[in-house]
Structure formats: structure tokens, C-alpha cells
Amino acid sequence: MxxxxxxxxxxxxxxxxxxxxxxxxxxxxxxxxxxxxxxxxxxxxxxxxxxxxxxxxxxxxxxxxxxxxxxxxxxxxxxxxxxxxxxxxxxxxxxxxxxxxxxxxxxxxxxxxxxxxxxxxxxxxxxxxxxxxxxxxxxxxxxxxxxxxxxxxxxxEADAQWAGWQDHAAQTKAEVAQAYPAAALGEQAAGWQGKQVAIRGLGLSTYDVLRSLTTAQGGGFDAAGYHASGREPRRILPFSLNGQPPFPKPENAALDAFFEPSPEETARFTQAATAAVSAGPEVAPSLISGALMPVVARILGPQNVSEAEVAEWLETEWSDPGAQDRLPPMDALRYGIDLAAGEVAPSPGYALGQVWRKWQDQWRAAFNPGHATPETAKRLIDFDEGLKRYSYGPPLSSARELLALIDAGLVDLALTINPEIAETEQGWTLRSQGREAKVSVIIDAVLPxxxxxxxxxxxxxxxxxxxxxxxxxxxxxxxxxxxxxxxxxxxxxxxxxxxxxxxxxxxxxxxxxxxxxxxxxxxxxxxxxxxxxxx
Known part of the structure; x- marks a missing residue:
């Protein structure tokens, strides 16, 4: 082994x-x-x-x-x-x-x-x-x-973007760092007091990075928000291709139970998933969607969300994952927190993501021993990977910590959506949607x-x-x-x-x-x- x-x-x-x-x-x-x-x-x-x-x-x-x-x-x-x-x-x-x-x-x-x-x-x-x-x-x-x-x-091997930043850092006083090991990042961050730091990625690893830059430097969270130690970076700027934070999981078992499929619904999904793996790439999506739609429509029935609306959401997901969710980053963060806390009614996407999470064992059992063609496998894998923004979401407490850091002025989401990044003598300049900021450190929080x-x-x-x-x-x-x-x-x-x-x-x-x-x-x-x- x-x-x-x-x-x-x-x-x-x-x-x-x-x-x-x-x-x-x-x-x-x-x-x-x-x-x-x-x-x-x-x-x-x-x-x-x-x-x-x-x-x-x-x-x-x-x-x-x-x-x-x-x-x-x-x-x-x-x-x-x-x-x-x-x-x-x-x-x-x-x-x-x-x-x-x-x-x-x-x-x-x-x-x-x-x-x-x-x-x-x-x-x-x-x-x-x-x-x-x-x-x-x-x-x-x-x-x-x-x-x-x-x-x-x-x-x-480092991708072209990261390799270029590594070379630039080696020739200047700028720095690059990796998200993990987190203990090593926390030690490295002790020298970044007062600096502006960018984080490449806005997924699960980003929350660990944020704690390495804040609580690991002596700050702390409580009900009132974040209390800085004074040893943190001056400003932290996460960014990603779409600028969307992942949606946190339901806060407790009672809220999570709302998305539980019935045994009969799970049995129908298992049959559909098995058939989808053996189907062609044009047919497989309709089989998966056909099993998901009635479950989510039942869950959202009190909101008068029809099966047709769920079908429309899924059709977009198969062709352009995430196009349904593109709120401004701050709005998306607050909306995700409200969804996970049960403060607002679940959206079709949030309900679909939670149901999909509960079917992961059945999904693996159908796909892994099967023999999907490369084309079908690619379609199904992309669908599963896209829904991770819901099904693999962080704890609600992590999303609330991010919001508290924003309220404290330490984190800024103004440049989160795929910024242009230009080299400077001291590091880099990030530009997006008419805003810009200079940073001297970039941390990679993207899983290869x-x-x-x-x-x-x-x-x-x-x-x-x-x-x-x-x-x-x-x-x-x-x-x-x-x-x-x-x-x-x-x-x-x-x-x-x-x-x-x-x-x-x-x-x-x-x-x-x-x-x-x-x-x-x-x-x-x-x-x-x-x-x-x-x-």
C-alpha cells in the first residue's frame, strides 16, 4: 500500500x-x-x-x-x-x-x-x-x-498564474503562501501585520485561512462580532472566478430534517441514477433531474414552487452551473446565512443541494461500479461538482465569522469576482468592477x-x-x-x-x-x- x-x-x-x-x-x-x-x-x-x-x-x-x-x-x-x-x-x-x-x-x-x-x-x-x-x-x-x-x-506543477506569482515574489519583497499546513500559515502570517493580503479561492479552505490570519493572531469571536488583536493583516481580500461564497449547511438537525427524502423517493433515485450511468450524455441528465424534481417540489410545496420551476432551475444547472445564484457576493453571503438558519424559505437550489447531499451514498453506489462512457461520466461528474456549493457547504458558524470579519473591516469582498491582477514593485494590484487594491501577499486556497x-x-x-x-x-x-x-x-x-x-x-x-x-x-x-x- x-x-x-x-x-x-x-x-x-x-x-x-x-x-x-x-x-x-x-x-x-x-x-x-x-x-x-x-x-x-x-x-x-x-x-x-x-x-x-x-x-x-x-x-x-x-x-x-x-x-x-x-x-x-x-x-x-x-x-x-x-x-x-x-x-x-x-x-x-x-x-x-x-x-x-x-x-x-x-x-x-x-x-x-x-x-x-x-x-x-x-x-x-x-x-x-x-x-x-x-x-x-x-x-x-x-x-x-x-x-x-x-x-x-x-x-x-503550479498552474501558469500561480507560477508567475511565485516568480514575481522571488524577485520582489512580495510573498506567496499555501493554505496548508494551517499551523505553518499561522506562523508565517505573524509577519503580515498591517499588510494587505489576498486569498485565491472562496471555498471551504478559505475559512481555515481566515482563521490563520485572525484568531491564530490573537483575535476572537463572540456574540458581538470579531475583536481584533492588532496583529492581523490590515485588510484581507478573497477572490474567485465567480465570487460566490458556498452556502452553509442547515444549522441543526431539525432544519436539516426538512430536506430528508422518503425511502420511496430514495429507491426511485437509486434506479434513476443507475440508469443514468448506463445512458448516453444527452439522456443521463433527464434521468437524474426526473428523480430530483418531485422530491424538491414536495419540499417546496408550502411555497407554491412547482415542479416546472424546479425543472427550469435544473436545466440551467446542467448547462451553466451557478448561473441561477449570481447575487453580489455580500448579498449571497447574507442569503446563505439566512437559508441555513431557517430565517428565509429555502430556494430551489438550496433544497436540491441538501437532497443531493443526502443521496451521496446512493449516488456513489450507482456510479462507481458502473461503466459510464467518458462523455456521460463528464456530464454527471460536472453536475455533482457544481452542486458542491450547496452539498459540501461549510458550518453556519464559519459563514457568520466571515460576515463578522467584514463588519469589523478586516475582510473586503469588493474585489471578489475574478479580478484582474497586475504585478507591482511591492506585490500586485487587484482590479474588479471599478475598484482596486494593492496587496503584498497572495495565499493559494484552491484544491488542485x-x-x-x-x-x-x-x-x-x-x-x-x-x-x-x-x-x-x-x-x-x-x-x-x-x-x-x-x-x-x-x-x-x-x-x-x-x-x-x-x-x-x-x-x-x-x-x-x-x-x-x-x-x-x-x-x-x-x-x-x-x-x-x-x-
């Missing part, structure tokens, strides 16, 4: 359950250079407590394997839990790390498997007879019957797309060169079989070489969910290993 964050942990737990029922002896080596096996960098326990999950406690359902001593996440806590609150990523990382410790110590005792953690980075994977030679950067190598890649998001051609860290570029790893199409990531087996450039399975996670987007969907790491993709891979062992 190459890489061992939540995805690797989920796969290993799934395999451990099945190895109990085989008498074959197995040696499992895990290559993970990081200090927190099972957690990985995204959930590192060393990250600040202000970096939050976008899932409330009541919705976290990553069930531990049978026989574990760790238990469920909520039960594992050493304090009373508010089910409507959102845990920190560091706390989740400690939990996942504890599950790894338990698995290492207890989970393989009854399996006849040998488990070894190798704290090294893999530099190359190549064929060796009927198996695979794995070489690490330390110079060591070993040969395996099977290799599983669970790498998360490897480092990528899973584009195989941009990956710069080993061992994937070499596998691409060997034609062992290939994309579904130019717009999608790696082609894999339902059990994770890689498909080569000719579309043929590559025996014994598997990949799970976001680098397979297009073969699988909704890959950025923590729940997906412990779901059916891991089960299918583990079952495939057992079947090959038996053969």
Missing part, C-alpha cells in the same frame, strides 16, 4: 475483515512517510483546532470494523458532544490514528497476515516478472504480487484538480510514462475498474496494480468525502484481493 491516510485505512480495514476467512498467509507493507498513519496530512493531529470538518457530528457515519476497541467517532470523544457542532480535522485525525493503532495491534491477530509500516516515500514502481518492484527513496526495494495506490492529492498530467511527485509520472496509468479522457482522471484495478492506455486491466481515491475521478464520483474512504470502493478492492488470493 502506497500512501496511508483515511483512504488507505479504509481499504486496510475492509481487507482485515475478509482475511479472517482465508487461510492464505499475506504480507502487507505500508509505505507512509508521514507521522500520522491513518490520518494523513489533511487530518494531521498537529493542525490547529480551528480547521473544521464540513460534516456535523450527527452526520459522521464512518463505522469502525468489527472487533475494534476504538468504537464510533462520537463515542470515542472524552467529553459530551453537541451533535449539531462540527469537529476539527485534527480531532478526526487523532481518531483515525487511533483506529490505525488498534488495527495494527489487534486487527490482524486472527488473520494470519503480517503487517509492516515502512516510513519511506516510494520513488518508482515497475514490473518484475508477474509482480511489481517497489523502490523507495532510501534505496530499498521489494517485490509484491499486488500494489494499492492511496495517495490522496499528490503535489502538482485531479489532473494526471500535472502531478510532479513520484511514483505516478513514471507509471504514466510506462502507459500503466491513463485518464478516462482528457477532462477526467485515472481509468480504473470497479475494484480499483488500473486500466492502461489501451483500456486493458493492469493485474495487481490498483488505485483508490480522488485521482480516479471520472471512474468514480464524490471522491472528496471522508465517508467515501470507508465505503463500497474499499470493499470492492478488498474483495478483489481475496478473490485473487483464492485463485
Amino acid at each position: 502506497i500512501g496511508f491516510g483515511p483512504r488507505g485505512l479504509g481499504a486496510l480495514e475492509a481487507l482485515s475483515q475478509r482475511l479472517k476467512f482465508t487461510d492464505r498467509r499475506v504480507q502487507i507493507d505500508i509505505y507512509e512517510p508521514g507521522p500520522y498513519p491513518g490520518a494523513g496530512p489533511n487530518f494531521a493531529p498537529s493542525e490547529p483546532a480551528y480547521c473544521l470538518l464540513n460534516i456535523p457530528y450527527r452526520d459522521i457515519a464512518i463505522r469502525p470494523p468489527q472487533g475494534t476497541t476504538v468504537g464510533r467517532f462520537a463515542d470515542w470523544q472524552d467529553r459530551p458532544i453537541d451533535p449539531d457542532s462540527f469537529p476539527s480535522r485534527a480531532d478526526m485525525g487523532r481518531y483515525l490514528n487511533a483506529r490505525w493503532d488498534d488495527l495494527f495491534a489487534q486487527g490482524f491477530k486472527q488473520t494470519g497476515a503480517m503487517l509492516r509500516l515502512i516510513p519511506a516515500q516510494v520513488s518508482r514502481i515497475s514490473r518484475k516478472d508477474s509482480g511489481w518492484r517497489v523502490e523507495s527513496k532510501s534505496g530499498a526495494e521489494a517485490v509484491y504480487n499486488e500494489v494499492l495506490l492511496t495517495l490522496g492529492q499528490p503535489p502538482v 484538480a485531479p489532473d494526471l498530467s500535472n502531478i510532479k511527485g513520484p511514483p505516478l509520472p513514471d507509471l504514466i510514462t510506462q502507459s500503466l496509468l491513463a485518464p478516462v479522457s482528457t477532462d477526467l482522471a485515472a481509468a480504473i475498474a470497479p475494484d480499483g484495478t488500473l486500466c492502461d492506455q489501451g483500456g486493458h486491466p493492469v493485474p495487481g496494480l490498483c488505485l483508490l481515491g480522488r485521482l480516479a475521478l471520472g471512474s468514480v464520483t464524490a471522491v472528496d468525502s471522508l465517508h467515501d474512504c470507508f465505503g463500497q470502493s474499499a470493499d470492492r478492492w478488498a474483495q478483489g484481493v481475496i478473490e485473487r488470493l483464492s485463485a
Whole structure:
């Protein structure tokens, strides 16, 4: 196993359950250079407590394997839990790390498997007879019957815009920085007092960045708003292509229950989604919309919203995602807060997004083992990714903090919509809609797309060169079989070489969910290993 964050942990737990029922002896080596096996960098326990999950406690359902001593996440806590609150990523990382410790110590005792953690980075994977030679950067190598890649998001080549800003910063007193690790950003930001700072991106990561620039510098929030320490930047300017902040999730379980589909509606969606995956790219959208429309029309019935109005919203979403939402950024932020707090009636988009969130397991179950054509996969993936502005929204508290920072004069959304950015001797000038501002720092808070051609860290570029790893199409990531087996450039399975996670987007969907790491993709891979062992 190459890489061992939540995805690797989920796969290993799934395999451990099945190895109990085989008498074959197995040696499992895990290559993970990081200090927190099972957690990985995204959930590192060393990250600040202000970096939050976008899932409330009541919705976290990553069930531990049978026989574990760790238990469920909520039960594992050493304090009373508010089910409507959102845990920190560091706390989740400690939990996942504890599950790894338990698995290492207890989970393989009854399996006849040998488990070894190798704290090294893999530099190359190549064929060796009927198996695979794995070489690490330390110079060591070993040969395996099977290799599983669970790498998360490897480092990528900087896009042209960011590369240009890096070069400009290297030649001037300007600075560029990355959103993560958040602890490192907080330390770097200690030198930005009085400076103007821009943030590229207005998604979930931006809220972590804002806390690195504010509360990490000694400021604080309370019911009255934000109280500055005086060590913050003078002004913070987030920007993105459309300038739209994501919509926060419903504030509590009672509000969230308003969007719950019935079992019958869920069954109809499952049928429609399965049919859509097998359909052509022109038919698939109508099948998905046909399952969504009656549910949302029922939910919005008290507002006299008709199924035709929902259909119109969906038609726009398939052709021009987000065109229905383009309020000015400040209006969009306030509207999202009111929606999540139940202060205003839900819009068609907000209701659709929440229903879609509740169907993520069914959506993955339909798409991931299917065989959509590249054209159909692209349409369906784009729809799912577009709805993330609703379905993957932040906690309501995060949106309120952003509003409080704006009211305090620290954050300005005046240049949020796709500004022109010009280099200056001290940094950059941002211009948008007749406004401009000079900044000396730009922070990147945009998660790279899973584009195989941009990956710069080993061992994937070499596998691409060997034609062992290939994309579904130019717009999608790696082609894999339902059990994770890689498909080569000719579309043929590559025996014994598997990949799970976001680098397979297009073969699988909704890959950025923590729940997906412990779901059916891991089960299918583990079952495939057992079947090959038996053969």
C-alpha cells in the first residue's frame, strides 16, 4: 500500500475483515512517510483546532470494523458532544490514528497476515516478472504480487498564474503562501501585520485561512462580532472566478430534517441514477433531474414552487452551473446565512443541494461500479461538482465569522469576482468592477484538480510514462475498474496494480468525502484481493 491516510485505512480495514476467512498467509507493507498513519496530512493531529470538518457530528457515519476497541467517532470523544457542532480535522485525525493503532495491534491477530509500516516515500514502481518492484527513496526495494495506490492529492506543477506569482515574489519583497499546513500559515502570517493580503479561492479552505490570519493572531469571536488583536493583516481580500461564497449547511438537525427524502423517493433515485450511468450524455441528465424534481417540489410545496420551476432551475444547472445564484457576493453571503438558519424559505437550489447531499451514498453506489462512457461520466461528474456549493457547504458558524470579519473591516469582498491582477514593485494590484487594491501577499486556497498530467511527485509520472496509468479522457482522471484495478492506455486491466481515491475521478464520483474512504470502493478492492488470493 502506497500512501496511508483515511483512504488507505479504509481499504486496510475492509481487507482485515475478509482475511479472517482465508487461510492464505499475506504480507502487507505500508509505505507512509508521514507521522500520522491513518490520518494523513489533511487530518494531521498537529493542525490547529480551528480547521473544521464540513460534516456535523450527527452526520459522521464512518463505522469502525468489527472487533475494534476504538468504537464510533462520537463515542470515542472524552467529553459530551453537541451533535449539531462540527469537529476539527485534527480531532478526526487523532481518531483515525487511533483506529490505525488498534488495527495494527489487534486487527490482524486472527488473520494470519503480517503487517509492516515502512516510513519511506516510494520513488518508482515497475514490473518484475508477474509482480511489481517497489523502490523507495532510501534505496530499498521489494517485490509484491499486488500494489494499492492511496495517495490522496499528490503535489502538482503550479498552474501558469500561480507560477508567475511565485516568480514575481522571488524577485520582489512580495510573498506567496499555501493554505496548508494551517499551523505553518499561522506562523508565517505573524509577519503580515498591517499588510494587505489576498486569498485565491472562496471555498471551504478559505475559512481555515481566515482563521490563520485572525484568531491564530490573537483575535476572537463572540456574540458581538470579531475583536481584533492588532496583529492581523490590515485588510484581507478573497477572490474567485465567480465570487460566490458556498452556502452553509442547515444549522441543526431539525432544519436539516426538512430536506430528508422518503425511502420511496430514495429507491426511485437509486434506479434513476443507475440508469443514468448506463445512458448516453444527452439522456443521463433527464434521468437524474426526473428523480430530483418531485422530491424538491414536495419540499417546496408550502411555497407554491412547482415542479416546472424546479425543472427550469435544473436545466440551467446542467448547462451553466451557478448561473441561477449570481447575487453580489455580500448579498449571497447574507442569503446563505439566512437559508441555513431557517430565517428565509429555502430556494430551489438550496433544497436540491441538501437532497443531493443526502443521496451521496446512493449516488456513489450507482456510479462507481458502473461503466459510464467518458462523455456521460463528464456530464454527471460536472453536475455533482457544481452542486458542491450547496452539498459540501461549510458550518453556519464559519459563514457568520466571515460576515463578522467584514463588519469589523478586516475582510473586503469588493474585489471578489475574478479580478484582474497586475504585478507591482511591492506585490500586485487587484482590479474588479471599478475598484482596486494593492496587496503584498497572495495565499493559494484552491484544491488542485485531479489532473494526471500535472502531478510532479513520484511514483505516478513514471507509471504514466510506462502507459500503466491513463485518464478516462482528457477532462477526467485515472481509468480504473470497479475494484480499483488500473486500466492502461489501451483500456486493458493492469493485474495487481490498483488505485483508490480522488485521482480516479471520472471512474468514480464524490471522491472528496471522508465517508467515501470507508465505503463500497474499499470493499470492492478488498474483495478483489481475496478473490485473487483464492485463485
